[in-house]
Amino acid sequence: xxxxxxxxxxxxxxxxxxxxxxxxxxxxxxxxxxxxxxxxxxxxxxxxxxxxxxxxxxxxxxxxxxxxxxxxxxxxxxxxxxxxxxxxxxxxxxxxxxxxxxxxxxxxxxxxxxxxxxxxxxxxxxxxxxxxxxxxxxxxxxxxxxxxxxxxxxxxxxxxxxxxxxxxxxxxxxxxxxxxxxxxxxxxxxxxxxxxxxxxxxxxxxxxxxxxxxxxxxxxxxxxxxxxxxxxxxxxxxxxxxxxxxxxxxxxxxxxxxxxxxxxxxxxxxxxxxxxxxxxxxxxxxxxxxxxxxxxxxxxxxxxxxx
Numbered sequence: 001x002x003x004x005x006x007x008x009x010x011x012x013x014x015x016x017x018x019x020x021x022x023x024x025x026x027x028x029x030x031x032x033x034x035x036x037x038x039x040x041x042x043x044x045x046x047x048x049x050x051x052x053x054x055x056x057x058x059x060x061x062x063x064x065x066x067x068x069x070x071x072x073x074x075x076x077x078x079x080x081x082x083x084x085x086x087x088x089x090x091x092x093x094x095x096x097x098x099x100x101x102x103x104x105x106x107x108x109x110x111x112x113x114x115x116x117x118x119x120x121x122x123x124x125x126x127x128x129x130x131x132x133x134x135x136x137x138x139x140x141x142x143x144x145x146x147x148x149x150x151x152x153x154x155x156x157x158x159x160x161x162x163x164x165x166x167x168x169x170x171x172x173x174x175x176x177x178x179x180x181x182x183x184x185x186x187x188x189x190x191x192x193x194x195x196x197x198x199x200x201x202x203x204x205x206x207x208x209x210x211x212x213x214x215x216x217x218x219x220x221x222x223x224x225x226x227x228x229x230x231x232x233x234x235x236x237x238x239x240x241x242x243x244x245x246x247x248x249x250x251x252x253x254x255x256x257x258x259x260x261x262x263x264x265x266x267x268x269x270x271x272x273x274x275x276x277x278x279x280x281x282x283x284x285x286x287x288x289x290x291x292x293x294x295x296x297x298x299x300x301x302x303x304x305x306x307x
Contacts, residue, residue, distance in 0.1 A: 050187035062180035078173035093122040
């Protein structure tokens, strides 16, 4: 750290993965970080945000990854998220990563291959990381769209209707993705507008490109949310229609059975004046009426679409 302070244009990048509280306290002493800025910053599941403590800036982003799956089920995990925190100072940048997502090794290699960007200081690291994170957002959004298309096709298929539980599962995964993407707008806007001290003006144009990609991703996510709501409403309407069709079929068969029951009940009453006492001809006549009436009702209900 002392060497970086003595050489103009030099800085230190320290990457930590799953650090303990003791690790963070040791880093804070070495780099003279504000105690309040470090306290509790190693926790998981923090909301994307940006805060400034004197000359140091604290940034939180959520990393994402699409989970490959052969078929969408009621319990499929589609989007996996991780946590990435950055402490940015004049001569240093400290990254704290939780989870297996967001490996920074490839980013370091890419940045070293771009000396003109690396010369912009610690904020070049921040830009490169955010650029990769937002690109991952776009990739995940594209794959989620494929799942939504598959669900939509399944719901409106004549042969097979999609299960509502699968739509809910996809919606839950989309909400998880949305929590990672949407809140990042405010930190990026702060970077693009130059509202943070210590950031070189020449690096702002790089963040504008990242912000444009983020805006596009947010628009996609919001449209996916609306589309899933429409698919869910359509599926619920289909369930209601199917239930009405089932009730009409039940009512139709009940009407046919009721006619047979009524005739059989009257014919079977213990009375000398009913056809049973006059011989087999009357019996065959009654059976013919019952059979013919059943066929007539069946054809009537079939023509009206009830059966």
